[in-house]
Amino acid sequence: xxxxxxxxxxxxxxxxxxxxxxxxxxxxxxxxxxxxxxxxxxxxxxxxxxxxxxxxxxxxxxxxxxxxxxxxxxxxxxxxxxxxxxxxxxxxxxxxxxxxxxxxxxxxxxxxxxxxxxxxxxxxxxxxxxxxxxxxxxxxxxxxxxxxxxxxxxxxxxxxxxxxxxxxxxxxxxxxxxxxxxxxxxxxxxxxxxxxxxxxxxxxxxxxxxxxxxxxxxxxxxxxxxxxxxxxxxxxxxxxxxxxxxxxxxxxxxxxxxxxxxxxxxxxxxxxxxxxxxxxxxxxxxxxxxxxxxxxxxxxxxxxxxxxxxxxxxxxxxxxxxxxxxxxxxxxxxxxxxxxxxxxxxxxxxxxxxxxxxxxxxxxxxxxxxxxxxxxxxxxxxxxxxxxxxxxxxxxxxxxxxxxxxxxxxxxxxxxxxxxxxxxxxxxxxxxxxxxxxxxxxxxxxxxxxxxxxxxxxxxxxxxxxxxxxxx
Amino acid sequence: xxxxxxxxxxxxxxxxxxxxxxxxxxxxxxxxxxxxxxxxxxxxxxxxxxxxxxxxxxxxxxxxxxxxxxxxxxxxxxxxxxxxxxxxxxxxxxxxxxxxxxxxxxxxxxxxxxxxxxxxxxxxxxxxxxxxxxxxxxxxxxxxxxxxxxxxxxxxxxxxxxxxxxxxxxxxxxxxxxxxxxxxxxxxxxxxxxxxxxxxxxxxxxxxxxxxxxxxxxxxxxxxxxxxxxxxxxxxxxxxxxxxxxxxxxxxxxxxxxxxxxxxxxxxxxxxxxxxxxxxxxxxxxxxxxxxxxxxxxxxxxxxxxxxxxxxxxxxxxxxxxxxxxxxxxxxxxxxxxxxxxxxxxxxxxxxxxxxxxxxxxxxxxxxxxxxx
Numbered sequence: 001x002x003x004x005x006x007x008x009x010x011x012x013x014x015x016x017x018x019x020x021x022x023x024x025x026x027x028x029x030x031x032x033x034x035x036x037x038x039x040x041x042x043x044x045x046x047x048x049x050x051x052x053x054x055x056x057x058x059x060x061x062x063x064x065x066x067x068x069x070x071x072x073x074x075x076x077x078x079x080x081x082x083x084x085x086x087x088x089x090x091x092x093x094x095x096x097x098x099x100x101x102x103x104x105x106x107x108x109x110x111x112x113x114x115x116x117x118x119x120x121x122x123x124x125x126x127x128x129x130x131x132x133x134x135x136x137x138x139x140x141x142x143x144x145x146x147x148x149x150x151x152x153x154x155x156x157x158x159x160x161x162x163x164x165x166x167x168x169x170x171x172x173x174x175x176x177x178x179x180x181x182x183x184x185x186x187x188x189x190x191x192x193x194x195x196x197x198x199x200x201x202x203x204x205x206x207x208x209x210x211x212x213x214x215x216x217x218x219x220x221x222x223x224x225x226x227x228x229x230x231x232x233x234x235x236x237x238x239x240x241x242x243x244x245x246x247x248x249x250x251x252x253x254x255x256x257x258x259x260x261x262x263x264x265x266x267x268x269x270x271x272x273x274x275x276x277x278x279x280x281x282x283x284x285x286x287x288x289x290x291x292x293x294x295x296x297x298x299x300x301x302x303x304x305x306x307x308x309x310x311x312x313x314x315x316x317x318x319x320x321x322x323x324x325x326x327x328x329x330x331x332x333x334x335x336x337x338x339x340x341x342x343x344x345x346x347x348x349x350x351x352x353x354x355x356x357x358x359x360x361x362x363x364x365x366x367x368x369x370x371x372x373x374x375x376x377x378x379x380x381x382x383x384x385x386x387x388x389x390x391x392x393x394x395x396x397x398x399x400x401x402x403x404x405x406x407x408x409x410x411x412x413x414x415x416x417x418x419x420x421x422x423x424x425x426x427x428x429x430x431x432x433x434x435x436x437x438x439x440x441x442x443x444x445x446x447x448x449x450x451x452x453x454x455x456x457x458x459x460x461x462x463x464x465x466x467x468x469x470x471x472x
Numbered sequence: 473x474x475x476x477x478x479x480x481x482x483x484x485x486x487x488x489x490x491x492x493x494x495x496x497x498x499x500x501x502x503x504x505x506x507x508x509x510x511x512x513x514x515x516x517x518x519x520x521x522x523x524x525x526x527x528x529x530x531x532x533x534x535x536x537x538x539x540x541x542x543x544x545x546x547x548x549x550x551x552x553x554x555x556x557x558x559x560x561x562x563x564x565x566x567x568x569x570x571x572x573x574x575x576x577x578x579x580x581x582x583x584x585x586x587x588x589x590x591x592x593x594x595x596x597x598x599x600x601x602x603x604x605x606x607x608x609x610x611x612x613x614x615x616x617x618x619x620x621x622x623x624x625x626x627x628x629x630x631x632x633x634x635x636x637x638x639x640x641x642x643x644x645x646x647x648x649x650x651x652x653x654x655x656x657x658x659x660x661x662x663x664x665x666x667x668x669x670x671x672x673x674x675x676x677x678x679x680x681x682x683x684x685x686x687x688x689x690x691x692x693x694x695x696x697x698x699x700x701x702x703x704x705x706x707x708x709x710x711x712x713x714x715x716x717x718x719x720x721x722x723x724x725x726x727x728x729x730x731x732x733x734x735x736x737x738x739x740x741x742x743x744x745x746x747x748x749x750x751x752x753x754x755x756x757x758x759x760x761x762x763x764x765x766x767x768x769x770x771x772x773x774x775x776x777x778x779x780x781x782x783x784x785x786x787x788x789x790x791x792x793x794x795x796x797x798x799x800x801x802x803x804x805x806x807x808x809x810x811x812x813x814x815x816x817x818x819x820x821x822x823x824x825x826x827x828x829x830x831x832x833x834x835x836x837x838x839x840x841x842x843x844x845x
Contacts, residue, residue: 094746109749275744397630399641403509406516406622409725414701414772446747450770453700456756457767459749 013112018046020306021118022073023321029082031329031336038088050147062175092446093274114328121264121307127373129232135239139261152178155256160184163263185226198359205356262366272444280437294327315353380420382413411442479668485515488672489628490816496635507644511625514779519731520621525560525613530834538814551627557617558708569714677802689783694738694745694776700769702726736776745776781805789835
């Protein structure tokens with residue numbers, strides 16, 4: 001069934017129903033603002049709380065206590081008057097705060113006085129040789145299957161990469177009876193030393209004990225190879241084996257399924273397409289929007305909360321959602337803001353939630369060889385462009401990702417750069433001896449997610465159309 | 473410290489790049505100054521139509537001159553610019569439109585131009601089998617085609633640099649002035665001086681002309697385009713409609729470009745455009761009606777490039793009416809891409825020889841001034 005937005009204009013439109021979006025929409029609505037929450041998934045939760053009100057996994061311990069926090073957020077939202085539409089893909093947002101959204105195959109346009117983007121994170125590309133083979137997928141994709149359908153791997157399975165989510169996924173797979181043959185940990189040894197100065201904050205953060213016990217739980221059941229410096233997947237049209245180097249020794253093992261993960265990065269596509277300024281983050285190695293303390297972006301009226309504002313994790317996302325919503329309330333209905341928690345206390349909550357983040361970012365900073373591929377390794381999957389192709393284009397004058405489009409169609413396929421953008425920026429920066437900030441990123445344009453021609457043709461007619469303008 | 477060069481070309485669109493290249497071929501050493509990068513705006517993001525079809529009569533000689541260069545573009549640039557020549561077809565959707573087409577072709581023939589050819593419904597369906605059966609005919613220009621605009625503009629820039637042009641990208645030309653019979657321009661910390669200045673600054677050219685005392689009626693526009701996912705090959709020529717705003721081109725990789733001149737809102741100072749999806753929906757509806765095969769295709773991306781449009785839709789091309797050594801090359805009004813190669817060649821002739829065999833006299837800036845001034 002198709003549910004169109006009830007109104008043409010709202011005080012606040014929140015995009016994304018993960019932790020930040022759920023919190024933002026509930027806060028904004030509780031303060032009396034007309035609020036619309038648009039979300040792409042079938043139900044609330046985003047990635048971290050995916051399928052929170054529909055998962056077949058009922059034993060709470062299997063997905064962990066952190067997961068079930070999402071249920072409280074959903075309850076708060078449901079108790080509010082916010083209008084919530086799922087399976088709603090926002091495909092355009094511009095600086096006039098005009099929003100185009102596709103719901104059940106039909107597009108509608110709505111206008112907002114304030115927009116809170118809570119579009120979360122994406123997994124960082126992991127461009128190793130063979131990463132495009134069937135049988136290789138991201139850990140996030142595996143987790144989606146696990147949460148929504150309780151599906152876990154049962155053939156020879158290897159997990160490679162690093163980061164907190166990798167260990168969480170491994171623990172979840174094992175708890176649900178899934179199979180993992182080996183974990184190849186790509187954390188650079190030097191990162192442990194680099195992260196040490198930030199360890200105190202981490203030790204006093206909630207991540208520490210949880211993370212440690214999860215790693216212990218996994219290591220008790222699976223062989224973990226640390227210090228992996230090289231990875232490649234191979235097979236004839238289908239993944240058959242994995243090759244890796246650890247401690248200078250190469251080993252080849254059979255695998256049906258390879259799950260890759262080396263952290264998450266802000267999902268910037270909609271924000272960039274709206275014209276919001278982003279900067280390169282040298283620690284997190286990704287683009288992050290330029291925001292003020294309330295999450296407000298360079299485009300008037302648009303705020304960003306959650307991991308889309310820079311990776312901070314679910315707890316920080318919830319607080320950022322509340323901060324952005326409170327700022328919207330302050331602007332649109334100042335009297336109602338008095339009823340909400342004070343901004344100062346929200347900011348204190350945020351500082352607490354972000355404690356330990358620098359340690360994690362430093363420890364799990366992906367190694368260059370896993371971010372910047374060489375030779376025949378595919379960079380752009382949509383157009384099958386290799387690292388060598390890109391270096392060749394640089395050699396004859398391509399200076400940045402947008403210029404590269406003139407030589408190679410990188411970033412012009414259906415993924416709109418989600419799977420290649422960071423790689424292209426870093427690869428070109430390295431080749432040209434420039435910083436990623438100087439090299440820049442693809443200019444992104446709507447539709448941020450493809451829509452069918454038929455769907456666009458079916459939107460309500462404009463005045464232009466009615467006048468049937470004749471070519472001069 | 474001022475660097476002396478033979479010519480200063482302001483604007484790294486296909487026009488500025490082509491003029492710089494042709495000046496190099498004539499033995500001059502120009503500097504090409506582009507505030508962003510070559511092909512950043514309309515030249516790099518237009519529909520790529522290489523079209524003689526349906527042009528205003530005063531610019532047809534320039535278009536024909538350009539076509540000769542396009543057909544040998546690899547010889548000039550060592551880059552094929554993805555130029556392909558499957559013709560361009562103007563479709564008449566009814567008998568009235570076909571009558572207008574017939575009159576147009578007759579008029580061109582009387583002027584000695586033969587590139588446009590009237591076609592009946594059978595030939596239309598042979599050329600464009602997917603077109604709706606109700607269309608009675610149209611006009612074809614068989615040598616026309618399309619190229620990759622960013623690739624082409626970049627290739628002109630690259631070749632100009634190889635042949636000795638100095639290229640400055642990412643810094644705007646400022647403080648343009650004429651002293652001691654030389655044009656002076658600041659580019660960041662650098663200064664250049666030359667006896668010749670070419671104003672090929674696209675949407676920014678009107679301001680330059682006005683600053684130099686030659687205002688022209690020109691506005692900034694941003695025509696929108698959208699591109700679809702790959703669909704099975706079903707159409708060779710570029711198709712434009714006689715009666716509705718639509719141009720349509722399928723590339724070799726199967727993607728389809730839909731344009732036609734619906735406008736976005738340009739924010740020139742920010743290098744930004746805001747798209748008008750309701751107008752794009754109009755284009756989508758037209759395609760939906762004419763090409764049922766396209767209905768399930770997905771729209772991958774839409775965009776708009778910023779450019780200059782004059783009051784009479786003709787470019788401002790040729791020497792200044794006021795200043796010695798100043799030449800204008802702007803205001804191509806949504807149809808400048810195909811003209812780029814030829815316009816550069818002709819501009820170099822005007823600069824180096826003081827004249828050209830190609831008829832461009834109707835395009836001069838003086839047309840905007842009454843003879844008494």
